Amino acid sequence: xxxxxxxxxxxxxxxxxxxxxxxxxxxxxxxxxxxxxxxxxxxxxxxxxxxxxxxxxxxxxxxxxxxxxxxxxxxxxxxxxxxxxxxxxxxxxxxxxxxxxxxxxxxxxxxxxxxxxxxxxxxxxxxxxxxxxxxxxxxxxxxxxxxxxxxxxxxxxxxxxxxxxxxxxxxxxxxxxxxxxxxxxxxxxxxxxxxxxxxxxxxxxxxxxxxxxxxxxxxxxxxxxxxxxxxxxxxxxxxxxxxxxxxxxxxxxxxxxxxxxxxxxxxxxxxxxxxxxxxxxxxxxxxxxxxxxxxxxxxxxxxxxxxxxxxxxxxxxxxxxxxxxxxxxxxxxxxxxxxxxxxxxxxxxxxxxxxxxxxxxxxxxxxxxxxxxxxxxxxxxxxxxxxx
Amino acid sequence: xxxxxxxxxxxxxxxxxxxxxxxxxxxxxxxxxxxxxxxxxxxxxxxxxxxxxxxxxxxxxxxxxxxxxxxxxxxxxxxxxxxxxxxxxxxxxxxxxxxxxxxxxxxxxxxxxxxxxxxxxxxxxxxxxxxxxxxxxxxxxxxxxxxxxxxxxxxxxxxxxxxxxxxxxxxxxxxxxxxxxxxxxxxxxxxxxxxxxxxxxxxxxxxxxxxxxxxxxxxxxxxxxxxxxxxxxxxxxxxxxxxxxxxxxxxxxxxxxxxxxxxxxxxxxxxxxxxxxxxxxxxxxxxxxxxxxxxxxxxxxxxxxxxxxxxxxxxxxxxxxxxxxxxxxxxxxxxxxxxxxxxxxxxxxxxxxxxxxxxxxxxxxxxxxxxxxxxxxxxxxxxxxxxxxxxxxxxxxxxxxxxxxx
Numbered sequence: 040x041x042x043x044x045x046x047x048x049x050x051x052x053x054x055x056x057x058x059x060x061x062x063x064x065x066x067x068x069x070x071x072x073x074x075x076x077x078x079x080x081x082x083x084x085x086x087x088x089x090x091x092x093x094x095x096x097x098x099x100x101x102x103x104x105x106x107x108x109x110x111x112x113x114x115x116x117x118x119x120x121x122x123x124x125x126x127x128x129x130x131x132x133x134x135x136x137x138x139x140x141x142x143x144x145x146x147x148x149x150x151x152x153x154x155x156x157x158x159x160x161x162x163x164x165x166x167x168x169x170x171x172x173x174x175x176x177x178x179x180x181x182x183x184x185x186x187x188x189x190x191x192x193x194x195x196x197x198x199x200x201x202x203x204x205x206x207x208x209x210x211x212x213x214x215x216x217x218x219x220x221x222x223x224x225x226x227x228x229x230x231x232x233x234x235x236x237x238x239x240x241x242x243x244x245x246x247x248x249x250x251x252x253x254x255x256x257x258x259x260x261x262x263x264x265x266x267x268x269x270x271x272x273x274x275x276x277x278x279x280x281x282x283x284x285x286x287x288x289x290x291x292x293x294x295x296x297x298x299x300x301x302x303x304x305x306x307x308x309x310x311x312x313x314x315x316x317x318x319x320x321x322x323x324x325x326x327x328x329x330x331x332x333x334x335x336x337x338x339x340x341x342x343x344x345x346x347x348x349x350x351x352x353x354x355x356x357x358x359x360x361x362x363x364x365x366x367x368x369x370x371x372x373x374x375x376x377x378x379x380x381x382x383x384x385x386x387x388x389x390x391x392x393x394x395x396x397x398x399x400x401x402x403x404x405x406x407x408x409x410x411x412x413x414x415x416x417x418x419x420x421x422x423x424x425x426x427x
Numbered sequence: 428x429x430x431x432x433x434x435x436x437x438x439x440x441x442x443x444x445x446x447x448x449x450x451x452x453x454x455x456x457x458x459x460x461x462x463x464x465x466x467x468x469x470x471x472x473x474x475x476x477x478x479x480x481x482x483x484x485x486x487x488x489x490x491x492x493x494x495x496x497x498x499x500x501x502x503x504x505x506x507x508x509x510x511x512x513x514x515x516x517x518x519x520x521x522x523x524x525x526x527x528x529x530x531x532x533x534x535x536x537x538x539x540x541x542x543x544x545x546x547x548x549x550x551x552x553x554x555x556x557x558x559x560x561x562x563x564x565x566x567x568x569x570x571x572x573x574x575x576x577x578x579x580x581x582x583x584x585x586x587x588x589x590x591x592x593x594x595x596x597x598x599x600x601x602x603x604x605x606x607x608x609x610x611x612x613x614x615x616x617x618x619x620x621x622x623x624x625x626x627x628x629x630x631x632x633x634x635x636x637x638x639x640x641x642x643x644x645x646x647x648x649x650x651x652x653x654x655x656x657x658x659x660x661x662x663x664x665x666x667x668x669x670x671x672x673x674x675x676x677x678x679x680x681x682x683x684x685x686x687x688x689x690x691x692x693x694x695x696x697x698x699x700x701x702x703x704x705x706x707x708x709x710x711x712x713x714x715x716x717x718x719x720x721x722x723x724x725x726x727x728x729x730x731x732x733x734x735x736x737x738x739x740x741x742x743x744x745x746x747x748x749x750x751x752x753x754x755x756x757x758x759x760x761x762x763x764x765x766x767x768x769x770x771x772x773x774x775x776x777x778x779x780x781x782x783x784x785x786x787x788x789x790x791x792x793x794x795x796x797x798x799x800x801x802x803x804x805x806x807x808x809x810x811x812x813x814x815x816x817x818x819x820x821x822x823x824x825x826x827x828x829x830x831x832x833x
Binding site for chain 1: 644646823824825826828829830832833
């Protein structure tokens with residue numbers, strides 16, 4: 040099996056699973072309990088928090104555990120809207136965000152908030168100048184992803200930070216779900232960033248894990264009220280085994296980050312270089328330092344994305360249409376649409392997404408299978424060419 | 428920049444006259460103890476300063492430890508080079524480049540010469556290096572009063588020493604130079620600050636902590652130990668004395684009227700602290716009381732409690748506002764620990780309405796019904812003494828286990 044769908048989810052690391060298992064057995068207490076079994080579980084929880092904080096260069100009280108990327112995005116956006124509603128009702132995001140952001144913004148619009156969706160250029164990047172023009176005295180939040188999940192475009196975080204330097208009260212949120220462990224630390228931890236979202240299952244931790252970074256001094260309203268866990272910011276009994284497992288997975292991810300990034304870059308380049316031989320293949324994630332090392336989006340016009348996915352599946356190779364979250368709905372990619380890619384091409388797009396375990400040999404196998412499929416789908420492609 | 432030595436200047440020596448030798452001896456001992464994990468260092472105390480030769484050890488971690496040793500006014504990382512003006516020039520330029528805060532910063536050269544056989548005298552050296560630096564850094568300003576950077580040059584018999592940084596030390600007197608005392612450490616905000624201030628004046632303190640299981644939890648005890656670990660860097664290591672106090676508290680609760688519970692209880696604490704002090708060879712008792720904050724700390728209350736001993740009871744934070752105490756607690760990093768909510772023996776059995784102005788005679792009278800001596804003897808027999816080092820951890824008892832899994 041060749042698993043090239045790591046932006047959808049990753050396989051849990053056996054060592055991480057072992058940690059999950061050990062914590063479940065030996066630290067099963069409720070961290071809020073007063074007795075020794077509880078304090079033991081709390082020691083584990085706080086050690087995990089300390090380790091994660093240290094790994095991303097933050098303080099332990101700046102880390103809050105969540106159930107994943109969707110909750111993190113929801114919390115920071117809605118939490119800002121609630122917390123700062125007396126200061127303004129305007130939020131800014133981009134047209135290419137993950138649905139966890141876009142649909143949260145839409146929900147807020149129904150409640151009366153105003154939202155600006157910044158467009159992207161034909162390559163998938165927002166223009167910081169447009170952001171500057173969109174800011175009003177009502178703006179309370181700017182939310183953008185670091186790495187786009189569909190094509191891997193790295194957004195100009197430093198330039199956005201420069202724009203926001205003159206607006207110290209605006210919350211700046213980055214969705215770092217696709218960026219962590221991909222050599223982009225200086226963007227994720229850009230000093231102007233106030234909030235960042237992370238998801239555990241994207242880096243070999245169990246599902247249902249995640250955390251957010253909240254810069255000390257910034258405040259968001261809680262969405263989950265209750266027993267007062269997480270410093271009263273996020274109630275609910277802590278998922279100690281999964282949190283400990285995530286702390287371990289993050290350590291493994293960030294150990295040898297540079298070497299792992301280089302490896303993924305090499306695999307990605309091997310595939311892109313091969314695809315470039317075919318003039319009718321459209322590559323949305325070119326070899327460039329403006330794109331993440333692990334995501335490759337391309338289209339074979341004339342052949343629907345899901346057809347390509349299933350054709351590769353027959354060869355035990357697993358890729359996806361652009362985003363797993365919307366791929367079952369058969370809709371075209373929202374990022375490609377925002378890039379003004381014609382629908383005919385956008386519906387033919389597929390995404391290859393890598394992790395540090397993928398190899399050049401797997402890339403070669405992928406390339407061979409692609410050659411076969413390219414021939415196989417010749418008829419479909421000619422009809423497109425004729426229609427043109 | 429690879430520094431070769433750290434030059435340490437003593438604090439408050441000028442006023443100490445004949446105690447100089449005691450001061451330097453203590454300081455040298457404390458520095459040696461604090462730096463014992465750096466075996467390459469060699470420490471040379473001189474009459475007016477101390478030279479710590481690094482012998483390849485990086486300067487940063489050594490300076491981090493020095494910054495918390497009392498008795499040090501300031502210190503400078505320095506480079507020792509051969510008495511060759513070419514080498515002096517090259518090193519001076521490198522050093523200024525490394526430490527200049529901005530290209531337009533101000534500077535001056537300050538030369539001292541103990542080796543009078545060297546070709547250039549103090550003035551010639553100042554002029555020579557001043558010219559060199561202004562040529563190499565054209566935007567730099569020369570300024571004699573309060574420059575941003577001072578290039579210090581010392582011409583000694585064994586070589587020339589260059590430094591540009593002078594870092595403020597912790598001040599105060601070397602711990603131990605003023606003698607020994609005990610500190611009544613509760614776990615609150617004030618007593619660790621009192622301990623810090625006592626050490627700053629050279630007092631070698633030992634912690635006396637009362638605990639009352641099962642009314643107080645092991646967390647409260649661990650918190651007191653962790654607080655001691657936070658203060659340990661100033662002393663090298665601190666002795667921690669835990670005193671079992673359950674029996675006395677129960678007896679006081681059972682036989683003393685509610686309004687005097689706290690007063691009588693504190694009288695026993697002070698008596699016990701005083702006995703431990705005597706056993707340990709201490710000369711005074713320190714605590715974290717501040718006038719008028721709570722019922723136990725009114726002047727009337729102090730009178731009624733202090734009655735049990737003639738030993739000096741010293742209260743370093745006695746006139747400080749709460750905000751001032753908190754600021755110090757934050758500076759020494761004990762605040763976050765102190766506010767962790769574990770009941771200690773001052774809060775359990777706390778009556779709803781303690782007498783804020785207890786009467787001394789009444790306190791004596793109520794206390795008389797108790798058979799105090801045997802209880803105190805049992806408490807003293809049950810004390811446990813441990814030594815706490817700076818890196819010791821008590822709040823996360825499962826650290827090794829968690830670290831192995833994560």
